Amino acid sequence: LFQQVRIAKRYESDADLMRAALRAYLQKQSDQVASKRYFNVSMQRRLSQVDWHLTVITTLLAHALAMLISSVSGQKLSPEKLLDQSIRLAAEKHSGLTKQLEASQPDEEKSELIE
Structure with a gap:
């Protein structure tokens, strides 16, 4: 499933997909210190x-x-x-x-x- 999402979203590596997922999660967390x-x-x-x-x-x-x-x-x-x-x-x-x-x-x- 992880590989299918990576290919569907056109991420070149698993690390790119993980970074994108983590970035999206942190941006949605208004009370988390690291979020935008x-x-x-x-x-x-x-x-x-x-x-x-x-x-x-x-x-x-x-x-x-x-x-x-x-x-x-x-x-x-x-x-x-x-x-x-x-x-x-x-x-x-x-x-x-x-x-x-x-x-x-x-x-x-x-x-x-x-x-």
Whole structure:
């Protein structure tokens, strides 16, 4: 039976068939550490955590800067308005900011990014 499946699925050796079967089994196991699905789920979960932390830090920074600007200048500035202005300016000056970041990187990092 094993040989018939190998021939029907056009695997050249029994080892190829075993690898394919094992790979298919592991991909279907979402809770198994070695599976692609586990990796994808855990990576998505981690990215969501990083995104949440970045949002919290950005919000805290906006609140702190708004309070600082308000106390120094005397004009009232809301954190939401500060965030909106920052996002708009970053979108407008995206290419210039990218060039500045690339220029500030050491040569070793530039070569790693190109590859």
